[in-house]
Amino acid sequence: MPSSDRGIRILTIADIPVKIDMSWFIILVFVTWNLAMDYFPNQFEGETYLFYWAIGALTSLFLFSSILLHEAGHSVAARFFGINIKDITLFIFGGVAIMEEDPGNPGQELIIAAAGPFMSLILALFYRALSTIVLSNYGFNIISSMFDYIVIVNIGIIVFNLMPGLPLDGGRILRAILWKINGNIRKSTSIASTTGKIIGFILMAIGFIEIILHILSGFWLILIGIFLIQAAKMSYESVFISSLIGNLKVSDALSSNNLRIKSDTTVHTAAREYFMKHPHKGYPVIKTNPETKTGEEGNNSEENYTVIGFVTLNDLLSIPKKEWESTNLEELIIKKKLRWYKTEPDTEAKQALILMKNTGESNLIVMKDEKLVGIISYQDIMNLVDLRLALEEQVEKE
Ligand SMILES: [Zn+2]
Numbered sequence: 001m002p003s004s005d006r007g008i009r010i011l012t013i014a015d016i017p018v019k020i021d022m023s024w025f026i027i028l029v030f031v032t033w034n035l036a037m038d039y040f041p042n043q044f045e046g047e048t049y050l051f052y053w054a055i056g057a058l059t060s061l062f063l064f065s066s067i068l069l070h071e072a073g074h075s076v077a078a079r080f081f082g083i084n085i086k087d088i089t090l091f092i093f094g095g096v097a098i099m100e101e102d103p104g105n106p107g108q109e110l111i112i113a114a115a116g117p118f119m120s121l122i123l124a125l126f127y128r129a130l131s132t133i134v135l136s137n138y139g140f141n142i143i144s145s146m147f148d149y150i151v152i153v154n155i156g157i158i159v160f161n162l163m164p165g166l167p168l169d170g171g172r173i174l175r176a177i178l179w180k181i182n183g184n185i186r187k188s189t190s191i192a193s194t195t196g197k198i199i200g201f202i203l204m205a206i207g208f209i210e211i212i213l214h215i216l217s218g219f220w221l222i223l224i225g226i227f228l229i230q231a232a233k234m235s236y237e238s239v240f241i242s243s244l245i246g247n248l249k250v251s252d253a254l255s256s257n258n259l260r261i262k263s264d265t266t267v268h269t270a271a272r273e274y275f276m277k278h279p280h281k282g283y284p285v286i287k288t289n290p291e292t293k294t295g296e297e298g299n300n301s302e303e304n305y306t307v308i309g310f311v312t313l314n315d316l317l318s319i320p321k322k323e324w325e326s327t328n329l330e331e332l333i334i335k336k337k338l339r340w341y342k343t344e345p346d347t348e349a350k351q352a353l354i355l356m357k358n359t360g361e362s363n364l365i366v367m368k369d370e371k372l373v374g375i376i377s378y379q380d381i382m383n384l385v386d387l388r389l390a391l392e393e394q395v396e397k398e
Contacts (some may be wrong), residue, residue, distance in 0.1 A: 012339070016075055017087040018068065032060045044142050055142055062150045066123055070157055073119030074169075079110045086358060106180040114170035124154035160277055166195030167231040171223035189239040196232030198240045200225040219228045242350050244388045250352050250366055251345035252375050254382045261306055263287040263330035267316050270329060275313050282312035283327045284340075284365050284372055307372060310340035310365055342367045 011018050041047070068088070075085045093251030117207040131147035138144070162170040173191045178188035202227030210218030261270050261283045275284055286305040311329055318336055319327060321328070332338070342365045343352045352364055 002371050016072075019087055019089045028060055028064065031063060032056045035059050035149075040142065040145070043145055047142075047274060051376075055146060059146050059149055062127075062146070065156050066120065066150065066157065066335075067125060070116045070120045070161075073115040073117075074112055077115035080107045081111070081112070082272045083108075083364065106176040109179065110173055110176035113169045113176060116169050120154045120157045120161075124151050124158070127151045127154065132191075153220055163199050164192070165194075165199040165228070165232060166192045166235040167228070168199075171196050171232070171235075186239055186243045189236050193232045193236035196235070197229050199360055200228035200232065203228065239276050241353070241385055244348045244385050245353075245381065248349045248384065250343050250347045250349055250364075253352075253380045254345065254366060254376055258372065260284045260286045260307075260372055261311070261329060263333075264328050266325055267319065267327050267329065267332055269325040270311065271316055271324070275316065280375070281362050281377065282310055282315075282375070283310055284375065285309045285333060286355050286372070288332065306370075307340075307342075307365060307367065309338050310363060311338065312363070340365055343376065344368055345373055349384065352376055353378075353381055 008022070009019050030054070032352050033082065036049075036052040037295040039054055040052050049181070055267065070239065071088045075088060077083055126149045127147045131144045131266030134141070157325065161168050162173075164174045165171040166175065166189065173194065175185075175188045175192040178191055179185050182188060202225075203221045207218040208226060215246075245366050253393075257281065259278065260272065261274055263285050265273075276279075284307050287308045289304045289306060308330060313334065315338055316324075316337060319332065327335075339359070339361070341355060341361055343355060344369055345366055355364060356362060356378055364376050366373040366376050
């Protein structure tokens with residue numbers, strides 16, 4: 001599922017940051033409102049508003065923790081196989097545990113995908129037991145009704161997530177089974193992503209029918225449908241790309257650009273001498289170390305430097321034009337807190353892509369033994385993907 005960087009970090013479970021997307025607050029308020037104003041007053045008359053709102057908020061918290069624990073189930077399973085979880089984000093349709101890479105084999109994929117619904121099943125049984133205990137001791141009341149509601153929520157989570165299309169858990173289970181049978185992750189992902197899109201369209205169609213029948217929740221189904229269709233497409237593309245670049249290394253996709261700019265260069269000079277003369281989107285900035293011996297200019301001074309950052313045209317444009325002559329690149333990097341990330345020529349291109357995805361940077365500085373080798377951009381890797389695809393199509397034709 002797509003990553004969301006908009007989330008607000010609320011807590012950390014087993015070293016995994018848990019973030020809440022802003023859209024989650026909307027659903028939380030909506031659900032609480034619905035429970036307090038409609039669901040509980042209809043079942044139990046004659047209580048105060050304060051009581052309905054309190055029980056509504058409490059139920060929402062149980063709902064929230066059910067989604068969180070479902071995602072935690074996936075995370076614990078992934079961790080077990082040594083796959084890192086970047087974070088868990090709760091957003092409008094539930095939660096997503098963002099893994100740093102795809103699972104290595106069908107068995108792992110199956111267990112990680114099934115761990116979420118399994119956790120929800122345990123929760124459903126647990127709340128069912130609580131409801132039974134309350135019921136047998138105090139009879140039917142608002143507390144047992146609340147636990148029953150949470151049981152239904154967890155069953156709903158299981159049913160929704162087990163629908164057999166990507167990016168849902170059921171889609172991942174389907175992909176794992178197909179992958180085991182045919183040994184081809186790309187073909188299996190393609191099938192599971194197609195069923196994901198079909199499920200998305202069916203939900204949208206039901207949503208439209210509901211709206212025609214004046215059932216407002218139809219909007220909800222349409223939103224979920226659109227989301228599923230997009231996410232299904234993305235899951236396929238991600239696997240498609242990583243299967244095409246296979247075990248290619250960063251050095252295979254490296255562009256020949258090995259220009260660098262000295263840190264004492266002014267923004268004005270950098271713009272004129274580099275950005276206007278060459279077609280590159282950014283350059284590493286180097287600081288020459290003071291111990292460089294004078295009189296040994298040329299090759300030797302070139303060797304003695306430290307990379308201190310990476311600047312793009314947008315970074316230059318982020319400061320007012322009138323400061324261009326008086327600001328050098330080192331000052332710009334400090335002032336704007338510019339980040340940069342490095343990789344090595346021997347690193348797998350797939351890993352470089354993951355780093356780009358996790359940091360949101362589309363350029364990485366390639367270094368070997370603290371020395372600059374070049375730059376690798378998202379576009380460089382995509383060009384390689386296009387090339388491979390063209391070759392593969394040619395081979396299939398023959
Ligand atoms: Zn799940």
